[in-house]
Amino acid sequence: xxxxxxxxxxxxxDGRRVLDGLNxxxxxxxxxxxxxxxxxxxxTLLRQILGLERARSGTVFVKGIDITRCSQVELRWVRRxxxxxxxxxxxxxxxxxxxxxxxxxxxxxxxxxxxxDLMVWMNLAAVGLAEFGxxxxxxxxxxxxxxxAVARAIALDPEILVxxxxxxxxxxxxxxxxxxxILLLKKAFQMTVIVVTHELSSxxxxxxxxxxxxKGTFLxxxxxxxxxxxxxxxxxxxxxxxxxxxxxxxxxxxxxEKYLRGEETNL
Amino acid sequence: xTTLTESVGRKTLTYLDYVGGLSSQLxxxxxxxxxxxxxxxxxxxxxxxxxxxxxxxxSALPMVGLMAMCSGFxxxxxxxxxxxxxxxxxxxxxxVAVGFTREMGPLLTAIAVSGRSxxxxxxxxxxxxxxxxxxxxxVMAFEPVEFVLAPKYLAALIMVPCLTIASNVCGILAGGIxxxxxxxxxxxxxxxxxxxxxxxxxxxxxxxxxLAFATIIVHVGCLEGFRVHGGPxxxxxxxxxxxxxxxxxxxxxxxIFTAIFYFTGKH
Numbered sequence: 001x002x003x004x005x006x007x008x009x010x011x012x013x014d015g016r017r018v019l020d021g022l023n024x025x026x027x028x029x030x031x032x033x034x035x036x037x038x039x040x041x042x043x044t045l046l047r048q049i050l051g052l053e054r055a056r057s058g059t060v061f062v063k064g065i066d067i068t069r070c071s072q073v074e075l076r077w078v079r080r081x082x083x084x085x086x087x088x089x090x091x092x093x094x095x096x097x098x099x100x101x102x103x104x105x106x107x108x109x110x111x112x113x114x115x116x117d118l119m120v121w122m123n124l125a126a127v128g129l130a131e132f133g134x135x136x137x138x139x140x141x142x143x144x145x146x147x148x149a150v151a152r153a154i155a156l157d158p159e160i161l162v163x164x165x166x167x168x169x170x171x172x173x174x175x176x177x178x179x180x181x182i183l184l185l186k187k188a189f190q191m192t193v194i195v196v197t198h199e200l201s202s203x204x205x206x207x208x209x210x211x212x213x214x215k216g217t218f219l220x221x222x223x224x225x226x227x228x229x230x231x232x233x234x235x236x237x238x239x240x241x242x243x244x245x246x247x248x249x250x251x252x253x254x255x256x257e258k259y260l261r262g263e264e265t266n267l
Numbered sequence: 268x269t270t271l272t273e274s275v276g277r278k279t280l281t282y283l284d285y286v287g288g289l290s291s292q293l294x295x296x297x298x299x300x301x302x303x304x305x306x307x308x309x310x311x312x313x314x315x316x317x318x319x320x321x322x323x324x325x326s327a328l329p330m331v332g333l334m335a336m337c338s339g340f341x342x343x344x345x346x347x348x349x350x351x352x353x354x355x356x357x358x359x360x361x362x363v364a365v366g367f368t369r370e371m372g373p374l375l376t377a378i379a380v381s382g383r384s385x386x387x388x389x390x391x392x393x394x395x396x397x398x399x400x401x402x403x404x405x406v407m408a409f410e411p412v413e414f415v416l417a418p419k420y421l422a423a424l425i426m427v428p429c430l431t432i433a434s435n436v437c438g439i440l441a442g443g444i445x446x447x448x449x450x451x452x453x454x455x456x457x458x459x460x461x462x463x464x465x466x467x468x469x470x471x472x473x474x475x476x477x478l479a480f481a482t483i484i485v486h487v488g489c490l491e492g493f494r495v496h497g498g499p500x501x502x503x504x505x506x507x508x509x510x511x512x513x514x515x516x517x518x519x520x521x522x523i524f525t526a527i528f529y530f531t532g533k534h
Contacts, residue, residue, distance in 0.1 A: 050406050079408040090399035104407050107311065 002061075003028040003160065003192050004049060009058035011044055011216075018044050020216040021058070028159070031186055031193040033203045035227075036213030037238060042196045045213070046164055049194065050084060051075050063159070080108060083153030083191075087165040089145035091137035091152065097124070098133035101152045108156060123151040126188075127181060143174035147181065154185060161185065163195045167202045179205045200239065204228070212238070285490075292412065292490055293482070296420050299413035303421040315418035323384045323419075324426030328433060331379045335434040338371055339363060339441025347449060356450055360457060361464040363442030368469040369528075372435035374521055377480035380427055381513045385488035388419055389509035392492025393502035401493070416489045420482075427481035428474045435473065472528045479524060480517050487513040 004026040011019040019041045026032045034042040047053045048060050051067040059066045062078050070078070091100050101120045105111060111119070124130045127147040137145060146166060153161060163182065167175035179202050186193050197203055203210055204224050211221040214234050220227060227235065236242075303312040346362040392415060395401050404411050443457040491509040495501045 047402075050402075052402055052405060076408040079406055082406060084403070084406045086399045086403060088399055090403035092400055092403070093394075093398070107309070108408065 001028060002026060003063060004194075005059075005061040006045075006048070007059045007061075009045075009048060009060060010056045011041075011048060011053065012056045018216050019048070019055075022216070022218060024211060024218065024221060026192060026194065028192050029190055030208040031182075031195065031206055033195045033197060033207035033210045034213060035197060035200075035203050035210050035238075037198060039215075040213040041216040042198075042213050043164065044216075046162065046194070046196050050082065050162065051079065080156060081159045082162060083156065083158035083160070084162045085146065085149040085153045085164065085166065087168055089137065089149040091145060091148055093137050096134055096136055097129065097140070097148045097151075100137070100148065101133070101155050104152070104155050119155070123155055124148075126154070126185070127151045143170050143178070146170065146178060150178075150181065150185070154189065157189065159192060161189075161191045161193045163193070163197075165197055166195060167197060167199045175199065175202060176205075182206050214238075288490055288494070289486055292416070292493075293486055295410075295412040296416055296486070299410065299417040300421060302413050303417045312413070312418050316421045319419050319422030320426050322387070323380060323422050324429055327379060327383055327426075327430060330383070331376055331430050331434050332437045334375050334379055335367070335372065335437035336441040338375055339367065339438035340445055342366055342371065342438070343442040343445040347445070357460070359442065359446060360460045364439055364461040364464045365469055367435045367438035367442075368465050368473050370473070370521075370525070371438055373431050373473045373476040373480060374517070375438075376427060376430045376434045376477060377484065377517045377521075378514060380423070380430065380481070381484045381488075381510055381517060384419075384423070385484045385513045386506045386510050388485065388488030389491040389495075389505045390502055392416075392489055393495035393505045396493060396495045397498060397502060411493070416485070419489065420485045423481040423485045424478060427484075428477045431473060431477040435470075468532070472524070476521060476524050479520050483516045483520060484513045487516060 002025040004024070006022055006024040009019050009022040010017065022045065024032075034045060036042045044053070048055055048068075049062065051060075051062075055068050058068070060068050063081060065074050065078055067075055067078055091097070092103070095103065098120055101123050102116050105116045105119060109116075120133065121130060124133050127150050129144060129147055129151060132140065132144065132148075137148065140148060150163075166178050166182065170178065182193060182195065183206055185191065193206070195203070195206060207224055209221065209223055210227045212219045212227060212230075212232075212235055219232050219234055220230055222230075228239070230236065230239075237244075302308045303316045305313045343359050343363050346359045347356050350356050350358050350362075392401070395415070401411050401415075404414055439461055443452075443454050443461075446452040446457050447454060488509040491505040491512070495505045
C-alpha cells in the first residue's frame with residue numbers, strides 16, 4: 001500500500017510552473033530516490049511532501065491524509081511520523097547536538113529525562129556521534145552536521161525518513177559513509193526512505209526505485225535497472241553526463257572581441 | 268498613466284500584504300502566548316521567555332537608564348532656560364515628571380528596545396529562515412510562532428513596561444539633580460513635588476503605550492525575520508528594515524495614543 005500518493009500536482013512560483021501535473025506512489029518500506037538536475041523541481045516536490053508549501057492544484061496523500069487540504073492538527077500528526085535531514089543540516093545553532101536530538105523527544109513525548117538521555121545517546125551512537133553530543137553545530141564538520149541531522153530526524157522513530165541532498169558538499173568517502181548509514185537505518189528501522197539527490201553513484205547505491213525529474217515532470221519512475229537501461233535521450237544525457245549544447249570557443253572569442261569594441265553581441 | 272496606476276496598485280498591495288501578515292501573526296501570537304506562561308504553559312517556552320527577559324530587559328537597563336538620565340537633564344535644562352525668564356523655574360519639576368511618565372519614558376525605552384532587540388529578533392529569525400531552521404521546526408511538528416515568537420512577545424510585554432518605569436525614575440532623578448544644583452532644592456522636597464504633580468493616570472497611560480510599543484517592536488522584528496528569503500545580505504536588510512519600520516510605527520502609535528488620552532482626558 002502506498003504511504004505517499006501524489007496526484008496531478010501542479011506548483012507555480014509567480015506564474016512560472018515548477019511542477020507540472022506530477023503523479024507518484026511511494027510504497028511503505030521502499031527507498032525512493034528523486035533524481036534530477038538543478039531546477040528540475042525535486043526539492044520543490046520534497047517541500048510539497050512535507051507540507052511546507054501550497055500547491056496550485058493536485059493532492060498529496062501522506063498516510064491517507066491529503067496534506068494540501070488537511071487541518072493544522074492533522075498536518076502536525078502527519079509530520080510527527082516524518083523525519084527530515086535537511087541539505088544544510090538545519091540544526092538549531094543555539095542548542096548543543098544532544099539538545100537538538102532531544103528536542104522532539106522532550107516536547108512530543110512524556111518520557112522521563114533519563115530515558116530521553118539514553119535515547120539521545122543511542123541515536124547519536126547510531127550515526128557515530130556519541131562522543132560529540134556536547135558540541136554545538138558550528139563546531140562540527142560538514143559530514144558530522146549531516147549525521148547529527150540524521151540522528152535528530154530518527155529521534156521519534158519516524159515511519160518516513162527524508163533526505164535532502166545528503167551527499168551535497170561532502171567528499172566521496174564521507175558521502176559513501178552517509179549512503180551506508182541510510183541503508184543501515186532503513187534495514188534497522190524498516191522505514192520508508194525518500195532521498196532527493198543529483199549524485200548518480202549515491203542514487204544507484206541506495207535506491208529501490210528512482211524517479212527521474214526534468215523540468216517539473218517525471219521522465220521515468222522505475223527500478224535502478226529500468227533507469228540505467230532507459231533510452232530516453234534526457235535520461236541518457238543525465239546518466240552519461242553529456243553537457244547541453246554550448247557555444248564553440250571560437251564563437252565565444254569572437255563575441256568577446258565584439259563586446260570589447262563596443263558592438264552589440266549576443267552574450 | 269498605466270505605469271503610475273500599476274505602481275500605486277502594486278505598492279498598495281504590498282502594504283496590504285504587510286498589514287495582513289502583521290495582523291495574522293499578531294492573532295497567532297495571542298493564541299500561542301498561553302504556552303509561554305509559567306505553570307499552565309510549556310516549561311521550555313517559559314524558560315525561553317525568561318532568557319528573553321534577561322536579554323530584552325536586564326541587559327538593556329544600563330543603556331535605557333543612561334539615555335533617560337541624559338534626556339532628563341536635557342529636558343530640565345531646556346525647560347529651565349525658558350521658564351527662568353518668567354520666574355517659573357519650579358515648573359521644571361512638572362515638566363520633567365509629567366513629560367517623562369506620559370511621553371519621554373515610554374518613547375525612549377521603545378527606541379532603545381527597537382534598536383537593541385527588534386534588530387536582534389529580525390537577525391535571529393532571518394538567519395533561522397536562511398539556514399532552514401524554521402522549516403525544520405515546522406517538519407518537527409512545532410509551530411514557529413509558538414516556538415520562536417511567543418517567548419519574545421511575553422518577555423517584551425513584561426520587560427518593556429518595567430524598563431519604562433526604570434526610565435521614568437532615571438529621567439525624573441536627573442531632573443532632581445539639576446534642580447538641586449541650579450536652585451538648591453533638596454531631593455526629598457523635589458520628590459514630594461513630583462508626586463503631587465503626576466497622577467496615576469499619567470503613569471498608566473505611559474504603561475499602556477509601552478505595551479503597545481512592545482507589541483509593535485516584537486511583531487515587526489519577527490515578521491521581518493520570517494520574511495527573509497535569500498542569503499546573508501537579506502538578513503542584513505531585514506535587520507535594518509525592522510528597526511526603521513518599528514521606530515516609525517512606534518512614533519505613529521504614540522501620536523494615536525497621545526491623541527486618544529488627550530481627547531478622553533478631563534480638562
